[in-house]
Amino acid sequence: MIHQTLHDGWHLSAVSGDVPEAVQGVSVPAAVPGSTHLDLLAAGLIPDPFLDRAEEELTWLHRADWRYALTFDAAAPADGERVDLVFEGLDTVAVIELNGVRLGSVRNMHRGYRFDVREVLRDGANDLVVTFRSALAYAAEVEAELGWRDHAYPHPFNMVRKMACSFGWDWGPDLQTAGIWKPVRLERWSAARLASVRPLVTVDGDGRVEVRVDVERAGTAEVELVATVDGHEERVVVDGDTAAVTVVVPDPELWWPVGYGAQPRYDLRVDLLADGGVVDGDERRIGFRTITVDTEPDEIGTPFTFVVNGKPVFAKGANWIPDDHFLTRITRDRLARRVDQAVGANLNLLRIWGGGIYETDDFYDVCDERGVLVWQDFPFACASYAEEEPLWGEVEAEARENVARLVARPSLALWNGNNENLWGFADWGWADQLAGRTWGLRYYTELLPAIVAELDPTRHYSPGSPYSPGDAHPNDPDHGTRHEWEVWNRLDYSHYLDHVPRFCSEFGFQGPPTWTTLTNWVHDEPLTSTSPTFLLHQKAEDGNGKLDRGLAAHLPVPEDFADWHWATQLNQARAVAFGVEHFRSWWPRTAGAVVWQLNDCWPSTSWAAVDGDERPKPLWYSLRHAFAPRLLTFQPRDGRLVLAAVNDHDEEWTGEVRLERQTFGGEVLEATTLPVTVRARTAALIELTEPLVTPNDPEGEVLVATTADARAVHLFAEDRDLSYDPAPLSARVEAVTGGYRVDVRATSFARDVALLADRVAPDAVAEEMLVPMLAGETRSFLVRTDAVLPDPAVLAGPHVLRCANGLVTPAVRS
Incomplete structure (x- = not known):
């Protein structure tokens, strides 16, 4: 197999649309992989899309069409040689032409494309053109053909297989990208090639790697498949276009999530031989572990508990969105920094949310290395989706490609059918709006589970998030997964206590970015919470109103903007930590808390713990505290206050806890020392005496619990009512x-x-x-x-x- 990368020498020009005069008739150098916005920015033709109000200035790009052109040198195909033009990803609706010959059209960002160019490629200079249509215009045409279906935001993102949040979200900009967003190359081969490699890794005492392959042939040569793991080799003759070979690795070291053990990985080498010589190959690193989700009904309802290598795991997680709205700027180093921040906050799981993408191999490499479990949504979010063509075939193609691509990843813990669409059909009036039209149910209950069962039978599939089995409401706290959005949207964060979910896969609270990130990108004079550019970077409906109302229940709402900025950041941190500590105190009934969200894709006021310029917000520190391996937290139980001690270690937690009720000035009014014994990976409740929890002066006292490695405090009133020293x-x-x-x-x-x-x-x-x-x-x-x-x-x-x-x-x- 010979690869010729085709990344250098591209040029971009506008084809049609309401294009500004400065862009009309201009050809600019194009980066590949890349996007139109970034090329125009590099050429000085548009402002930075994230800066101030530039997003509003760039709406003309929504309906513009573009031409990418490249002239490259190549040799004509030799006798018996196959030559394929391979695009790993095109964003999104495009026609591809080589030397004036139309090779085909595409309409899916989430998959790759391969074109046989033997009859078109010529010796010497070759002209390659990719013409992109407006994805918005295309989606509107499909909507007109198939009928309107509800979607969360103004544009019909549900009518095209493109990153949904490219069309804007309640935390992201409406900057609809276009371009060659993944690598492009020529592949030359003869005899045969590996069309797909799917290693199914299991453990049953010994490790087993069943390597399944699809083979494309270009001749009649005898073809053999060879797989090698850790010096153990197996081979088989390929009869037809599929084959499988199993390599057994005796007593392998197990891969564990972070906090549970090490992450050893093994080199897997797969070779395809024709007439005794290697004609294609594949190399990757694998990890041996078992992973499933316990959903066996119990006396409460239906649990949702990750089990790795036979051990139940509390999922300390966060939702993940694309780390930059312009995906081609996301490097492996940037992903490593972000996942390190997740691990630094004591997280062990990231959920790749369904309004984004199937994440890159770099993302999975980093998670494999660091022991971060990955929950992968299929890309469906907050909308009803037509099941007719052209969407059905595209969904099947993208799902097959990506399930096969990711099957060997030790970090991959779950395939999830969609984000909030089952809930949407149940509660958001979709049934009346649809009037009998399809809305995506067959994707989640038929197509996707069938593909996972065929290509990746080693993993659990869930139809959606939230999801409850049987006749239960999709967001029932006693069954499966739950999203908690009444808090933030309508209720104070103290109402997290209203429910004890089996697994909370979304909950969160907003706060502004760090001061430097905010002031680097927003230049209102004066800068206030209601200044126009600040509000453009606040995408949530009534976001500032919710921030102020959520703050007012606990702290005064400051008039000074610097104080408001700090207060709302602080309230975000407290709100989310309050939820996390509540959920953790109910382990194992509650088996996971996945915060919305870890990261941002641009500088904005949002639910993120790490802002768009990679700076940790106060929320990040509160997550680190709330997800600490050993946690003390005061919690209500049956009308009384107790101390919950959560031990997320393999060793028993033994020692003493010092409990003191003292004045703000430091006078100890009541104190006691109690023994602490918490078994490994469990939570325990410690009863408190009346004198400890009964203040003389509720506005001026604090209850403190301290061990050698944890501390918790409890105040007897809200901050706004406390007799704080304002400058302590x-x-x-x-x-x-x-x-x-x-x-x-x-x-x-x-x-x-x-x-x-x-x-x-x-x-x-x-x-x-x-x-x-x-x-x-x-x-x-x-x-x-x-x-x-x-x-x-x-x-x-x-x-x-x-x-x-x-x-x-x-x-x-x-």
Whole structure:
């Protein structure tokens, strides 16, 4: 097999549409892989799409058509040689021509395409043209043909197999991409090639790798398949166009999720031989483990518990969206940074949400290496989908290709049919709107499970998220998976306590990005929560109203924008941590908490823990605390307050917990020390005495639980009603290797101490944040930065060193 990459020398020009004069008739260099927006940006013809209000200026791209053109040199096919033109991904609706001959048309971003060009390729210069139609115009045509079906946002994204959030979402921009978004190449081969390689990896004492292949032939030569794992080799003669060979690896080391063990992987080599010589091959790394989901009904309802190598796992997760709206800017290094941030927040699972893409091999490589389980949605989200052609055939083709591509990944834990579509049909009035038209049910209950059963029988398939089996409502908390959006949309976050779901696969709360990210991209004067550009980067319906209402139940809503920014970030962090701790305290009844969302695709106010410029928001720190392997959390049970101790270790947690009720000034009013014994991978409840939980002054006391490796605090009233010292902190700053150390002392109880270090230097990141400090305590915070600060004391300034106390002034309390 000979590959000739075709990435250099492309040019882009507009074909039709309401194109600005500066772009008309212009041909600009095109990056491949790439997209039209990025090429126009590089040529200086458009502003950065993320900057200020540029999104509004670029709506003309929604209906523009584009021509990508390349002239490349190649040799004409030799006798008996096959030559294929391979596109791994085209975004989205396009016609491909080589030397004036139309090779075909495409209409699916989620799959690759292969064209036999033996009769078209010529010796010397060859002209390749890819003409892209507006995906929006195409989708509107399909909608007119098949009939309208409801969708979450204005554009008919459900009528074309393209990344749904390319058309905008309640956290992302409406910048509809187009272009050659994955590699393109010529492949020359003879005799035979591997059309598909599907290693099914199982463990039953020994490890078994059943390698199934599809073979395309170009002659009559005898073809043999050889598979090798860890020095163990098996081979078989290929009779026809399919074959299978099984390699047994005795007593393999098992791959585990992060926090449960190591992630050993083995090299798998697959060779295709014709007449004794290797004509094609495939190399990848595999891991031996078993994984399933326990859905066996119990006395409560239907659990949804991941089980890896026979061990139940609490899924500490976050939802994943594409890490940049412009997908070709996402590098392996960027993915590694993001997954490292997930692991740093004590996560062990990422859910690839159905409004995005089938993630890249780089993403899965990084998760395989780090032990992060991956839940992969099929790309259906928040809409009803027609089951007629041309959609049915495209869905089948993309599903077959991607299931086969990902089958050997040890991190891949689950195939999920869709995001919220079963729920939508049940509750959002779709049945009346559809008037009997198809809406996607057969995809989720027939086509997709059949493909998974055929190509990847080693994994669990769930029809959707949320999903409840049988006649139960799709979002029933007692069955399967649940999404919790009444909190955020309508209810205070204290209402997370209303339900004890078996598995919560979506819940979250909004907050703005870090100060540096916000001010790098939004330049309103003055910058406020209602300034026009700030609101353009806030996509949620009534998003700021929900932020203010969610804040007002706990803290005053500040008038000063810097205070509002900090307060809403803090409230986001608290809200999500409140939900996580509630869910974890109910393990094993509740077996997973998957936060919406880990990451952002641009600079915006959103539910993300890491903003669009890769900076961790306060939410990231609260996730790290709430998902800590050993957690203490005060929880209500049957009208009383208890202390829950959650042990996500393989070792028993034994020791003592010190419980104190003290004044904000540090006077201990009641104290006791209790033994703690929590079995491995379990949660336990510790009863509390009345004197501990009965304050003399609810506005001025705090209950504290402390062990050697965990702490929890409980306040007896909301912050807005507490008698905080508004300025309880003093600090000293010292330069150290890699940044600065900030030694902070509390003269009174200080809640959620934080260092918003990026306000001082764009690369500055605090190692820790949202720490409760008792009166008299001193804590050192490390700030990592390459910046040399002329006056390091700015790290202790009023907009950098913060806590909740400063948001509650005496005037407000009165």
